[in-house]
Amino acid sequence: xxxxLTLERQMxxxxxxxxxxxxxxxxxRNDLLDSDAGFSADxxxxxxxxxILGALFAETQGGYGGAGFDLAVVFEELGRAGVVEPLLDxxxxxxGLIAAQGSADQQKLVEQVIAGSLHLALAHGEPGSRYDLPxxxxxxxxxxxxxxxxxxxxxxxxAEAAGYLIISAREYGAPRDEAGISLFLVPSDASGLSMRGxxxxxxxxxxxVVLDRVTLPVSARLGxxxxxxxxxxERAAAASVALAAETLGAMExxxxxxxxxxxxxxxxxxxxxxxxxLQHRMADLLIELTQARSAVINAAGHLSAEPRLRxxxxxxxxxLVARVGRLVAEDxxxxxxxxxxxxxxxxxxxxxxxxxxxxxxxDADYHLxxxxxxxxx
Amino acid sequence: MDLSFSAEEQTFRAELRLxxxxxxxxxxxxxxxxxxxxxKQDHQGWHAIxxxxxxxxxxxxxxxxxxxxxxxxxxxxxxxxxxAHAPRIVPFGLSMLAPVLxxxxxxxxxxxxxxxILSGEDWWCxxxxxxGAGSDLASLTTKALRDGDHYVVNGQKTWTTLGQHAxxxxxxxxxxxxVKQQAGISFLLIDMDSPGIEVRPIILLDGxxxxxxxxxxxxxVPVENLVGEENKGxxxxxxxxxxxxxxIAGVGFSQAGLAAVKRLARSQQHRGRPLIxxxxxxxxxxxxxxxxxxxxxxxxxxxxxxxxxQAPGVESSMLKVKGTQVRQEINDLARRAAGVYAMPFxxxxxxxSNEAPIGPDGTAAVAAQYFNNRKLSIFGGSNxxxxxxxxxxxxxxxx
Numbered sequence: 001x002x003x004x005l006t007l008e009r010q011m012x013x014x015x016x017x018x019x020x021x022x023x024x025x026x027x028x029r030n031d032l033l034d035s036d037a038g039f040s041a042d043x044x045x046x047x048x049x050x051x052i053l054g055a056l057f058a059e060t061q062g063g064y065g066g067a068g069f070d071l072a073v074v075f076e077e078l079g080r081a082g083v084v085e086p087l088l089d090x091x092x093x094x095x096g097l098i099a100a101q102g103s104a105d106q107q108k109l110v111e112q113v114i115a116g117s118l119h120l121a122l123a124h125g126e127p128g129s130r131y132d133l134p135x136x137x138x139x140x141x142x143x144x145x146x147x148x149x150x151x152x153x154x155x156x157x158x159a160e161a162a163g164y165l166i167i168s169a170r171e172y173g174a175p176r177d178e179a180g181i182s183l184f185l186v187p188s189d190a191s192g193l194s195m196r197g198x199x200x201x202x203x204x205x206x207x208x209v210v211l212d213r214v215t216l217p218v219s220a221r222l223g224x225x226x227x228x229x230x231x232x233x234e235r236a237a238a239a240s241v242a243l244a245a246e247t248l249g250a251m252e253x254x255x256x257x258x259x260x261x262x263x264x265x266x267x268x269x270x271x272x273x274x275x276x277x278l279q280h281r282m283a284d285l286l287i288e289l290t291q292a293r294s295a296v297i298n299a300a301g302h303l304s305a306e307p308r309l310r311x312x313x314x315x316x317x318x319x320l321v322a323r324v325g326r327l328v329a330e331d332x333x334x335x336x337x338x339x340x341x342x343x344x345x346x347x348x349x350x351x352x353x354x355x356x357x358x359x360x361x362x363d364a365d366y367h368l369x370x371x372x373x374x375x376x377x
Numbered sequence: 378m379d380l381s382f383s384a385e386e387q388t389f390r391a392e393l394r395l396x397x398x399x400x401x402x403x404x405x406x407x408x409x410x411x412x413x414x415x416x417k418q419d420h421q422g423w424h425a426i427x428x429x430x431x432x433x434x435x436x437x438x439x440x441x442x443x444x445x446x447x448x449x450x451x452x453x454x455x456x457x458x459x460x461a462h463a464p465r466i467v468p469f470g471l472s473m474l475a476p477v478l479x480x481x482x483x484x485x486x487x488x489x490x491x492x493x494i495l496s497g498e499d500w501w502c503x504x505x506x507x508x509g510a511g512s513d514l515a516s517l518t519t520k521a522l523r524d525g526d527h528y529v530v531n532g533q534k535t536w537t538t539l540g541q542h543a544x545x546x547x548x549x550x551x552x553x554x555x556v557k558q559q560a561g562i563s564f565l566l567i568d569m570d571s572p573g574i575e576v577r578p579i580i581l582l583d584g585x586x587x588x589x590x591x592x593x594x595x596x597x598v599p600v601e602n603l604v605g606e607e608n609k610g611x612x613x614x615x616x617x618x619x620x621x622x623x624x625i626a627g628v629g630f631s632q633a634g635l636a637a638v639k640r641l642a643r644s645q646q647h648r649g650r651p652l653i654x655x656x657x658x659x660x661x662x663x664x665x666x667x668x669x670x671x672x673x674x675x676x677x678x679x680x681x682x683x684x685x686x687q688a689p690g691v692e693s694s695m696l697k698v699k700g701t702q703v704r705q706e707i708n709d710l711a712r713r714a715a716g717v718y719a720m721p722f723x724x725x726x727x728x729x730s731n732e733a734p735i736g737p738d739g740t741a742a743v744a745a746q747y748f749n750n751r752k753l754s755i756f757g758g759s760n761x762x763x764x765x766x767x768x769x770x771x772x773x774x775x776x
Contacts, residue, residue: 125717127736127737128646129646130645130646130647130648130652130716130717131716131717132647132648132649135648135649154717154718154736155717155718155720155721155736175649176648176649196735198721198722198735199721199722200720200721200722201583201719201720201721201722201723201744201745201748202720206720206721208735266509267511267512267513267516268512268513268516272512275761277761277764278761326709330705330751333751333755334751334754334755334759334760334761337511337512337755337759338506338511338535338536338752338755338756340582341581341582341751341752341755342579342580342581342582343580343581343582343584344580348581348582349582351582351748352582352748355712355744355747355748356719356720356744359716359717359719359720360717360720363713363716365655365657365658365661365713368657369657
């Protein structure tokens with residue numbers, strides 16, 4: 001056993017942390033949150049230049065990382081700084097699916113993602129699917145050399161910025177069957193594709209996407225017909241590692257802000273951190289945070305394991321981190337008092353990132369059920 | 378012991394339901410149900426409707442134009458109003474200032490201010506907290522110095538809810554800095570139109586702008602605006618806190634919130650079945666409902682005892698802690714129930730707009746409300762302060 005990061009990952013962690021603590025201040029972030037784009041093209045370009053996007057892809061895919069621990073290191077730092085830029089959507093989900101499933105032609109797009117010149121979005125969830133990954137009602141019907149997509153996609157994060165959407169659609173089978181789901185690489189300006197964009201509570205933007213007879217060449221298919229589910233499940237697992245690690249980083253910051261404030265804020269003639277009731281709550285949070293880090297390590301270390309073992313650790317981490325996240329977000333606000341309720345104070349953003357991460361790829365209950373299913377037999 | 382409602386109480390409930398069905402504007406109820414922001418006009422409109430019926434001041438004595446209802450009647454009123462998604466009664470004038478004026482104000486103050494609260498002519502806000510005086514309220518530093526027939530007020534108040542609508546503010550101010558903190562505080566009524574007052578909005582983490590900072594620089598306040606005696610303000614403030622927190626448990630809000638969670642969970646699909654049928658989610662809902670059933674009775678027990686003249690002290694602290702825990706848990710359930718549709722920032726829902734919200738009915742504001750209602754366990758004496766009170770009284774032999 002060795003719980004040290006490799007030298008390469010330590011260097012990446014250091015340079016990313018330094019870059020973000022210099023550049024990604026509360027003021028910069030709050031301006032981004034109010035902006036029309038929802039994130040900064042400038043920061044994005046610099047993250048690409050630093051090689052952070054490349055770290056999310058394997059060497060065979062044109063990157064130099066891509067393993068669970070690469071994702072965990074990068075996203076913990078993003079979480080620590082409260083970054084809202086769509087690395088999850090453009091790189092892990094969009095780029096990752098193209099890299100894994102794409103034809104030689106399609107894979108050329110990965111290079112653009114790593115260079116920071118192309119954004120992507122995964123349009124998979126639907127208004128009725130909740131977190132149920134195989135639930136796809138959007139249809140794909142092939143007519144000669146064309147495929148026609150019809151359906152609705154819900155809360156497609158980063159859709160407006162994306163040059164291409166990766167859209168899941170069902171070629172055969174019932175709405176919740178794993179077999180029959182295909183992935184399509186669709187230019188965001190495709191005829192018949194419309195979107196209604198909106199900001200997200202915790203930063204970034206998403207859109208409701210409607211597909212009305214979107215007609216594509218069969219070459220737009222990503223991977224084999226009807227066989228998209230395993231790739232989706234693998235990327236959902238990678239996204240879960242990223243989200244859990246991001247939440248861990250955000251919790252570290254929330255705790256640091258809270259610890260500092262307890263020393264500074266005076267009431268009843270002393271720092272409120274002098275009150276034992278508050279000290280004990282901080283101690284409990286630190287215990288939980290330590291557990292959360294272990295769960296993230298378990299998940300990251302099993303990302304490339306066989307699917308059952310992988311998903312067992314993923315669901316364990318997501319469930320634990322969701323529970324701890326709620327506790328840390330709520331208690332950090334409570335221990336601060338009113339100041340933490342204000343948008344201008346840094347904690348507000350971190351509390352929102354922590355809690356709202358639970359709404360992507362399954363909440364605590366969803367992952368508890370997954371875990372029960374995977375461990376019952 | 379008898380847990381049933383009397384015939385009169387049941388008649389009262391039926392009468393209330395008819396009134397609400399008849400008089401509560403549907404668009405107002407929709408705005409409350411969907412968590413959209415209410416305008417000043419909405420609040421004033423609802424107050425006027427209640428006032429016309431004589432029901433705006435359930436807890437006021439009849440001599441001042443109130444209902445003088447007993448505990449059970451008020452409970453029924455709160456329950457039915459919440460059930461019908463009526464706007465809450467804005468409490469600052471009606472249930473915070475008015476009882477203080479009725480008990481400690483001069484006849485002239487009672488005659489002048491109380492009718493204007495009922496008529497809606499005055500909108501009051503509360504000037505208690507300061508940046509440096511939150512849980513430790515008695516350390517407040519806003520000064521009022523006597524200058525002839527006036528006090529000259531300097532300082533800053535914060536967390537002033539709906540202060541942007543108010544034309545009057547009741548303030549705790551320091552009139553004697555030389556004595557023990559609690560002994561140098563006075564209770565002052567200040568016209569918000571006075572020169573030297575500035576109101577600045579505070580944007581909260583859910584994007585709402587309901588609270589404000591209020592700055593005072595050399596604001597001149599006539600001495601007749603002092604309530605009771607100079608330097609006795611802390612006594613009046615404590616009276617307000619212990620006597621007029623009848624709805625502190627928020628049982629009606631929780632009941633309405635739980636019903637909304639169930640509606641949402643029936644409409645949301647989870648793995649091809651309604652979410653409400655999912656055992657994990659159903660267990661969470663049941664757990665809160667069990668707590669809420671007991672809380673409702675706890676609330677009635679305490680409010681009934683108060684009606685017989687036993688001033689609730691430590692009990693209102695218990696109601697505050699458990700009541701806010703239950704409400705916050707319900708907010709959390711609503712957030713969970715909304716699934717991915719908790720993610721959109723419902724600026725329309727917060728600010729009010731004609732644009733259709735994103736996602737299914739009832740999901741737009743749940744996450745914003747979840748974050749906004751973290752305030753419940755912070756304001757009005759944080760839950761930590763309430764626990765201190767409970768521990769001091771029940772364990773310390775003091776109180």
